Each structure stands twice: as C-alpha cells, then as structure tokens.
Amino acid sequence: MKLSRLIPSALLTAVLVAFTALSTPAAPSSATPQEASPTVTYGTLAANEGPSVSNVVVTPTSKGLTLSFDYAQRNDSSWSPLAIGLYSGTAPALNSSTYTSKGYGLLGDANGTPEPVIDYVAPQPGVISSGSFSKTFTGPRTKDLTVIVFASRICDCLGGTVFAAGATVKALPKATPGKVTLTGKSFKKGTKPTVTVKVGKLSTGAYPSGKITVKVAGKTVGTKILKSSAKGKVSVKLTKKYSHSIKAKATFTPSKPDAVKSRSSSTVTIKVKR
Secondary structure (H helix, E strand, O other): OOOOOOOOOOOOOOOOOOOOOOOOOOOOOOOOOOOOOOOOOOOOOOOOOOEEEEEEEEEEEEEEEEEEEEOOOOOOOOOOOEEEEEEEEOOOOOOOOOOOOOOOOOOOOOOOOOOOOOEEEEEOOOOEEEEEEEEEEEOOOOOOOEEEEEEEEOOOOOOOEEEEEEEOOOOOOEOOOOOOEEEEEEEEOOOEEEEEEEEOOOOOOOOOOOOEEEEOOOOEEEEEEEEEEEEEEEEEEEEOOOOEEEEEEEEEEEOOOOOEEEEOOOEEEEEEEO
C-alpha cells in the first residue's frame, strides 16, 4: 500500500515520540496518586479505514503518560499503520473527522515546530493482523497533554489519516512553597544590614530552588540564589547602608515558575542600634 502524507503541516506542537512496530509492554512508571485516567474519546472508522483500536487506556505519570490499546487490521488482504501524536495542549474537540490543520487547535511548542514527527505502529501483512500496544511517553505536565491515535485510509485514492481515539491529561497543579520568613538582627547606624530568609519545603516534599529578592520601601536592595542544597535558608547582605530602622520584605521566585508558585514573606522591621 502506498501511504500518503500523514499529517498536514501548519500545526501544533508536537512532542512526538518514536516507537517500534511491535512494542513490548511499557515498564511501570511513577503515576501521580491522585490522578485518575482521563476519558477516552473514540472515532468511528469507515470500512476503508484502519486498523481499528479498542480498549484504549491513558494513564497519567509524573513526567508524561502511558498509552495502551488493542489493534486489529480490517481484513487479511491489506494492512495499514497507526500513528500516535503527543501534543502539549488541549484539543477543542476530539471526534471522528479527518485530521486537518483546522481540525485540532493544539498548542505549538516554544520553538514553533510547524508539525509533529509521526511514527507508526505498523503490523505487517501476513505476519500479525492484531495485537496490543503499550508505551510510556515523556511530555510536559505543566500544561494539558493530549494524545491521539490516528488510523489510515486504506484506499490510495483517498489517503490521509483519521481520528481513531484520543484523550487529554490535565496539567499538574503547581507546587506550593512553604512559608517564607525574613529575620534580621539590629544593625549599626550607617552599615549594610544582613537578613536571613527561610523558605519552607514545597508541597511535593522537595526543598525549594530559585531566587530570593529583598525589598525595602518597594526597592530591591538584595538578591541571592537559593539552591535546593541550602535546604530553604540563605543570608542576604543588603546593598544599601541605612541610618534608621527599615521595613524589609522577601520574595521567593522559583527556578521553574511553570511548576512552582512564588511566595513572599510578611514585612518585617529591622531596627538600627541606638
């Protein structure tokens, strides 16, 4: 069979992953405990479209998803491949229409990749007419993640691909840092104060990493990189000398703002020595 071009350009992002024709079951991966498998939407394939797919299961993982399904060729005299697309974003609709650039408004990636890279699940004629597929894919969980299984039109005069099944895994919520506190000892008049900033562990249990910014009267007077190895504690020497007591506030900005929230301390008075 002569395969026509799978997917029109001009689209989406695609984080697509290569895999072999006859895949072995995926190794277990760490799923997020609270996450349930999303609802799978099936397309309706015509007699000249295939292979058919069934028992599709999409399982969210902490770094992507696991996709598994059964497939079967429509007849023994011909064969056609399936293609799998993994997209960063949410399709406005999953249906049985032919996949076109107007069919799915999925998000493009940061590099503006115009079209996905497509690989095949392609059981060979006369060898395997049906089977099962399972594989774990890596994809960004900071946004919704959509996976689509495409079937092929078997007749060369029609060509193209059609929607067979799909589902969207919702983005993971951002981790929340623990309480941010700023403390400082009284300082000599005309000197630069030093303050200590503490940031509690993230809601994931990890130590925070990012940048600490200290402001006095709304102006930045000190910054410090907070590494996870510091276990949430840094000292910041302010860049300005003061002859009076000051009111300071610290803000934690995470190194991965897509995955972790920012947080600020309350305003604290640091007194000058009399």
